[in-house]
Amino acid sequence: MTTGKEATLHQRILSDIESRIVSGDWPPGHRIPFELALAEQYDCSRMTVNKVLTQLARAGLIERRKRSGSFVTQPQAQSAVLEIHDIKSEILSLNLPYSHRIVKRAKRKGRPEDGRRLQFAGAVPVLEITCIHYAGQRPFCLEDRVINLNAVPEAEQVDFDELPPGPWLINQVPWSTAEHQIRAIPADSEAAANLDIAKGTACLVIERRTWSGLGPITHVRLTYPGDRHTLVARFTPSS
Incomplete structure (x- = not known):
């Protein structure tokens, strides 16, 4: 006993x-x-x-x-391919404390690259945000996002220090369509520095676009060190 x-x-x-x-x-x-x-x-x-x-x-x-x-052990989070996942929930599922830091926030005129990312013809004003999400004291995910300010003008007044841009947008703008693209890349110098990993480390990149009735809302590129994240898809046979 x-x-x-x-x-x-x-x-x-x-x-x-x-x-x-x-x-x-x-x-x-x-x-x-x-x-x-x-x-x-x-x-x-x-x-x-x-x-x-x-x-x-x-x-x-x-x-x-x-x-x-x-x-x-090396904690490894899981997220669903067919859902818009919340990074904070991923980290809390690992029993690790969550925090985030805004590295860059700038309003600017849209560039050709933004048009490709947002799939929008012509130049639109955008808000560019770079954010690092932390699991404990370690960088967990690098978020690189552009927001279409024509669709979400109120985003210009938000600093995103309290609530990161992802959940803020979900609460603010009802989206109707989303698209995910998933690929593996070696970390470039910027990603390596932000994620505190060696340049060339294999990373998992999830790119997502969302649309509403107002048109494109945002494009986000989420970069994870490859050994810290798993994607899961659950589906049933079509009738």
């Missing part, structure tokens, strides 16, 4: 290790101290430590390898 003291110690060890993983103090690939070392550190039995590590492994926070020890 587990005593109250053992239960309290179990929770303390669990909380200590979990907080180090979630904060990024122990990044993916970090080797957890061996059971014996943890038992000595907390002045407890190896059985208590083993139960803690087993619980962490079941939660997907660590991976236990025979004769090698326990290692912090």
